[in-house]
Amino acid sequence: MPDYQAPLRDLRFVMDEMLDYPAHYARLPGGEEATPDVVSAILEEGARFAREVLLPLNQSGDQQGCLLEGGEVKAPKGFKEAYQQYVEGGWPSLAADPVHGGQGLPHSLAMVLNEMVCSTNLAWGMYPGLSHGAADALRHHGTDEQQATYLTKLVEGVWTGTMCLTEPHCGTDLGLIKTRAVPTADGAYEITGTKIFISAGEHDLAENIVHLVLAKLPDAPEGSKGISLFVVPKFLPDAEGNPGERNGVACGSLEHKMGIHGNATCVMNFDAARGFLVGPPNKGLACMFTMMNAARLGVGIQGLGLTEASFQNALAYARDRLQMRALSGPQAPEKPADPIIVHPDVRRMLLTQKAFAEGGRMLVLYTAQLLDIVEHGQDAAERERAETLLGLLTPIVKAFLTEVGFEATNEGVQVFGGHGFIQEWGMEQLVRDARITRLYEGTTGIQALDLLGRKVLMSQGESLKVFTKEIHKFCKAEEGNAELAEFVAPLAKLNAEWGELTMGIGMKAMNDREEVGAASVDYLMYSGYVTLGYLFARAAKQAREALAAGGEEAAFYEAKVKTARFYFQRLLPRTLAHARMIQAGAEPLMALTSEEFGLGFEI
Numbered sequence: 001m002p003d004y005q006a007p008l009r010d011l012r013f014v015m016d017e018m019l020d021y022p023a024h025y026a027r028l029p030g031g032e033e034a035t036p037d038v039v040s041a042i043l044e045e046g047a048r049f050a051r052e053v054l055l056p057l058n059q060s061g062d063q064q065g066c067l068l069e070g071g072e073v074k075a076p077k078g079f080k081e082a083y084q085q086y087v088e089g090g091w092p093s094l095a096a097d098p099v100h101g102g103q104g105l106p107h108s109l110a111m112v113l114n115e116m117v118c119s120t121n122l123a124w125g126m127y128p129g130l131s132h133g134a135a136d137a138l139r140h141h142g143t144d145e146q147q148a149t150y151l152t153k154l155v156e157g158v159w160t161g162t163m164c165l166t167e168p169h170c171g172t173d174l175g176l177i178k179t180r181a182v183p184t185a186d187g188a189y190e191i192t193g194t195k196i197f198i199s200a201g202e203h204d205l206a207e208n209i210v211h212l213v214l215a216k217l218p219d220a221p222e223g224s225k226g227i228s229l230f231v232v233p234k235f236l237p238d239a240e241g242n243p244g245e246r247n248g249v250a251c252g253s254l255e256h257k258m259g260i261h262g263n264a265t266c267v268m269n270f271d272a273a274r275g276f277l278v279g280p281p282n283k284g285l286a287c288m289f290t291m292m293n294a295a296r297l298g299v300g301i302q303g304l305g306l307t308e309a310s311f312q313n314a315l316a317y318a319r320d321r322l323q324m325r326a327l328s329g330p331q332a333p334e335k336p337a338d339p340i341i342v343h344p345d346v347r348r349m350l351l352t353q354k355a356f357a358e359g360g361r362m363l364v365l366y367t368a369q370l371l372d373i374v375e376h377g378q379d380a381a382e383r384e385r386a387e388t389l390l391g392l393l394t395p396i397v398k399a400f401l402t403e404v405g406f407e408a409t410n411e412g413v414q415v416f417g418g419h420g421f422i423q424e425w426g427m428e429q430l431v432r433d434a435r436i437t438r439l440y441e442g443t444t445g446i447q448a449l450d451l452l453g454r455k456v457l458m459s460q461g462e463s464l465k466v467f468t469k470e471i472h473k474f475c476k477a478e479e480g481n482a483e484l485a486e487f488v489a490p491l492a493k494l495n496a497e498w499g500e501l502t503m504g505i506g507m508k509a510m511n512d513r514e515e516v517g518a519a520s521v522d523y524l525m526y527s528g529y530v531t532l533g534y535l536f537a538r539a540a541k542q543a544r545e546a547l548a549a550g551g552e553e554a555a556f557y558e559a560k561v562k563t564a565r566f567y568f569q570r571l572l573p574r575t576l577a578h579a580r581m582i583q584a585g586a587e588p589l590m591a592l593t594s595e596e597f598g599l600g601f602e603i
């Protein structure tokens, strides 16, 4: 069975040393509760819960899957008990507002825990995971009554939430949804329609399930401007607020899928189910975006968590597995062969995983700090800046970390050789589980359009400039620092190129809108690599300073500098290819006619 140790030292490096979380928390209202002792206790207890409670259920959950019997879904053995422990431990309410029964700690702390959950049991993590988004949507857009009825229960974790958007004929293009909401005499609505692929749509972990559902009112305008958001509970709350009468919503079937077998992916049938409007009519998509933005960051963390899990196990295996001798001569002459970690190609795979795990962690924690400021910052200008950066980085966190997460888990299988393909080692499960992260919450293609089209070009490049200026300032400040030149010089060059590439696409797009779509995924990947480059340069600076100061942890800081060097020399050059592909433009993609695509065969 795979093992896992929460990367507490690396987390502390990023939180305390690189991003100065203690000072950040001290400035946030409520953040003063997050004292170093409290943070340590939460990290250590979270690490224990992930390793001792969630990890042992990961492979068995994958093998058992979920069971639908008489309309009720049973999650795999042990999932319900683990969820009870999670609720009793107060984990769901960690970062929620005390007004709704939360503990008011910063969001960033909850995101740190999320990484540990995703590393140890992604399928389980998706049961409470969706609740955060549902709670966010109700917190921002729900009425006082809806908040009192549903939000407190979601915060406590005694009820869980879902996000019901997708229908058989539409996922990306939600303007096409058919689910209907008909007003009733008492101000509620009857919701009728079929939603598919609903994560945690039905299960036995919690006493009630709160569905947030997109549907159309009878007089709604066509397309995405005619979508409204409704809260539809599985059991209608009784006068005391407890689960009462069964509502007209049920799980019709469970999907059989490639990964995350322990999570119930449900077809949900709404048959005149009683629902309540959340936010203004026809503004449902905007309200749902609140949920989706939180969920996108959450999915990025899934990519990170799986990368870390795969790396740890591949590393342990590579230190143990004996095959062949090192090219330069035996490294372990007392053994019949050398451990495979001596081979350059195995090191390439391990370092790729390590760099994406450490780089991804820096990106998540950097973004988490922005989220804290957006939610709780006191200074309006600082909040506005954080909001712009958060908007820019959210599609990068979601899509870049899941793309490289899939690569990293695949490399994990490769390090194990044929054994990686065999179930019992658990490495192939990580690949299967990682595959969905590139799809749900908006595919990589859709995140890329959001980044380039909405965030960058629609702001005339202004949002990007906020970030590239920050990078420029860092590069300028370190210009004369000979120890950092290997990082700062290439970073400054790429940072300037990022702006030029953006301008180039913007110019071409004025004549041909297809240029945006043609460049978008390469642009997103380019942006992701440069962003991690900036963070690795900062990490290297921090590590160099710690080394200069002396102390007992030289090996940790040396490793940080060497990993940054690997990233700059072996991963960052991928930007060259992405830049070339961006510059190739739309023509090579659009030249083929539909018939020419299929010449020689007919389907």
Ligand SMILES: Cc1cc2nc3c(=O)[nH]c(=O)nc-3n(C[C@H](O)[C@H](O)[C@H](O)COP(=O)(O)OP(=O)(O)OC[C@H]3O[C@@H](n4cnc5c(N)ncnc54)[C@H](O)[C@@H]3O)c2cc1C
Pocket: 163, 164, 165, 166, 169, 170, 171, 172, 173, 196, 197, 198, 199, 200, 257, 265, 436, 439, 440, 441, 442, 443, 444, 445, 446, 449, 517
């Ligand atoms: C396991 C699982 C769990 C899920 N959980 C949930 C859930 O809890 N709630 C929920 O509502 N949904 C959920 N989904 C649905 C998921 O979010 C959608 O599958 C996803 O958004 C893609 O939609 P689609 O499958 O309809 O693909 P389509 O929208 O049909 O897209 C097909 C392909 O076309 C591309 N494409 C489409 N439009 C464009 C465009 N304009 N430009 C460029 N490329 C484009 C896409 O990127 C994709 O590659 C889940 C799905 C799965 C498999």
